[in-house]
Structures are given as C-alpha cells and as structure tokens.
Amino acid sequence: MKRPYESMVVFDGTLPEDTLQKEQKVIEDMITNFGELEKIDIWGKKQLAFPIRKKRTGFYCLFLFNGSGDFAPTLDKHVKLNDKILRHLTVVRNVKNDEARLKVAQRKERAAAENEKANSDAEAKNNG
Numbered sequence: 703m704k705r706p707y708e709s710m711v712v713f714d715g716t717l718p719e720d721t722l723q724k725e726q727k728v729i730e731d732m733i734t735n736f737g738e739l740e741k742i743d744i745w746g747k748k749q750l751a752f753p754i755r756k757k758r759t760g761f762y763c764l765f766l767f768n769g770s771g772d773f774a775p776t777l778d779k780h781v782k783l784n785d786k787i788l789r790h791l792t793v794v795r796n797v798k799n800d801e802a803r804l805k806v807a808q809r810k811e812r813a814a815a816e817n818e819k820a821n822s823d824a825e826a827k828n829n830g
Contacts, residue, residue, distance in 0.1 A: 704737060704768040709777065709792040715747050715759025717786060722761055725786055729765060732777060737769030754788045766795065 711729060713722055726742070733739045745762035754760070774792050781790045 704770055706740075706766070706768050706795040706797055707737075707774060707792055708795045709733075709765045709767070710790065711763050711765065711781060711787055712750075712754075712760040712789040713763065714755075714757055714786050714788055715750075715761050716757060717761070721786070725784070726763055729763075729777075729781070732780060733765060733767045733769065736773040736776065737767050740766040740768065742766075750788075757788060760788050 709729075713725055717725070726744075730739060730742065743764040743766070745764065747759055747761050750758055750760050778790070778792060781787050
C-alpha cells in the first residue's frame with residue numbers, strides 16, 4: 703500500500719544552478735521509479751539559522767510523493783550519502799493537514815483580492 707510522504711531536502715547553497723538542478727532531478731527520478739511524485743515545491747535559497755558544515759545558505763526543495771513503506775529508508779540512505787545535501791527529513795504526510803493548508807491559502811488569496819479591490823476603490827475615490 704502506498705502512503706503519502708513529504709521530503710524536505712536542503713542542498714548546499716553554494717552549489718551552481720546546474721548542479722542543483724541535476725541533484726533535484728536525481729531525487730525526482732528516484733521517487734518516480736519507486737512511487738508517484740505529486741509535486742516539487744522549490745523554496746529557493748535561504749539563510750540557514752546556524753551554519754551547517756561551515757555553510758551559511760541552503761537551497762530548499764520539498765518533494766511530495768506517494769510510495770511504499772520500504773522506499774523511505776532507501777531514499778534516506780541515498781540522501782545521507784550525498785555530500786551536496788546539508789539536511790533532509792522524510793515524514794509520512796498527514797493529508798488532513800494538506801486540506802487545511804489549502805483552505806488557509808484560499809482564504810489568504812480571497813483576503814488579498816478583497817484588499818486589492820478596496821485599495822483600488824479608495825484610490826479611484828481619491829482621484830475622482
């Protein structure tokens with residue numbers, strides 16, 4: 703039975719763009735071979751809270767996928783042996799949290815749209 707997983711991978715922030723893409727592709731191919739990849743959410747380069755292996759920045763990627771229970775340790779082993787990855791964490795995803803996040807995101811989008819409309823109405827009133 704396949705379960706939903708999420709895996710956060712923090713690559714070395716000093717790596718060139720082409721190397722980062724190659725490393726992401728390796729993990730993506732591995733997930734695709736053993737399960738089904740739902741989404742890759744690239745957070746980008748961020749400042750680390752504390753240095754890891756004397757590095758101050760990391761490139762964050764979140765992989766959402768479905769896979770069997772024996773795949774997670776396989777992915778974990780591959781990531782541990784990769785010296786271009788500073789940190790990683792793979793957990794079973796709570797689908798209820800996904801639904802809650804989606805609702806929060808939709809609420810934020812509606813609020814932003816309403817706020818934008820109110821600002822444009824106020825601007826039109828001030829100009830006219």
